[in-house]
Amino acid sequence: MHLTEECFTLDGIPGIRWTPPDVDDTAPVILLGHPGDLDRMAPRLRGRAQRAAADGFASATLELPGAGARPPLERVEAARADLRRAVAEGRPVDDDIVDRLVLPLVDAAVPEWSALLDHLGIDGGAGYSGGFLAIGVRLALTDPRIAAVGLFAGSFVPHAILDEARRVETPAHVLLQWDDEGNDRGRSLELFDALGSAQKTLQANLGGHTGVPAFAGEDAARFFARHLGAARTDVSG
């Protein structure tokens, strides 16, 4: 399927929008979360947009604060250096480092993703799908246009985000790679347990962070199709 790919900037923030053919501006949009650096992530994001388009969804994404061509966030960079030092020295990554690394990014990014929905003219029925799950949790809590969140476990989760998750009511699909070395499995299960959503599914598969099996992508796609309600144009994937 040929997607229209449109690069834009929103208040100076680089973004990309993918639109399937025969879909008008009112089609549901899935916001594609990622760990930052759009140039590096674009090929994988394009693949995810292609998968979403098979279900009739447009996709859109923004560069993260401090990543890619955006000015670095000094506080976050300092926390990242502390994180690398802790890992290099075999020390546990303590909560203080996680808070300083993740929370300022969430605070800065979430209003930008809401502005992206404004920019796209989305009134409701949007999804968030991706790996920076703290952004997904905060966005689900604060932006009522988010009707479904697909969260890919594998990033650090501050305690404050666990607390916010308890107040999330948005249907959630949590994808967990069971042997992800960069992932705290217990914390991911704790996050799933915390989510206040009346409809939530955890899917765990064997393998590391990049080893998500194809069928898991299909199952996640079906989650969005159920909750965002687009006419599916292709179920064969």
Added chain:
Amino acid sequence: MHLTEECFTLDGIPGIRWTPPDVDDTAPVILLGHPGDLDRMAPRLRGRAQRAAADGFASATLELPGAGARPPLERVEAARADLRRAVAEGRPVDDDIVDRLVLPLVDAAVPEWSALLDHLGIDGGAGYSGGFLAIGVRLALTDPRIAAVGLFAGSFVPHAILDEARRVETPAHVLLQWDDEGNDRGRSLELFDALGSAQKTLQANLGGHTGVPAFAGEDAARFFARHLGAARTDVSG
């Protein structure tokens, strides 16, 4: 879809076989596990057979040892009485009770399920799907004709079965109801972790033991379709 339902006895053990139309004797068979008492379970088992038939699979099941019209197993009944007493008195169900309740049933049932595959003339490519997961684990370990196991967490799991799970290499799909009161969630996660299968998926959904959402049944069906390789005749469910 109209299924052919055939009730039979195998060495005196009541069993049921469901066959979809236009399927020959070489179609893959899914063995339907259950907690015992075929008469009571038949309506639900028929529904699961219907779901399997949509993917081109036959289904079959046997009464459990000591259940329904079969002679009671005294040792198991004694353990069940101990279990009820412990629950009534608010005491934890200790490993000894679980071992005495589950292991004799597994020891007795597994050779019977293998004999069922003999009876059906199945050389390979069979599945086991169901809630008495200790039987599924032992069967996967001992009968090479079992090519995929779908395990519904929610029964007691003896330590010996956890140890056997480590040696299981059969692709596995574990379904867990996150809030199942009769289920030890930690033990279920331990079982998933223990499974030696190179391909294994855990799917957890919100809700109690009987609240499995329809889409979870669909995802489990797709697991069997991937691994048993029947031509799927219906993907809409």
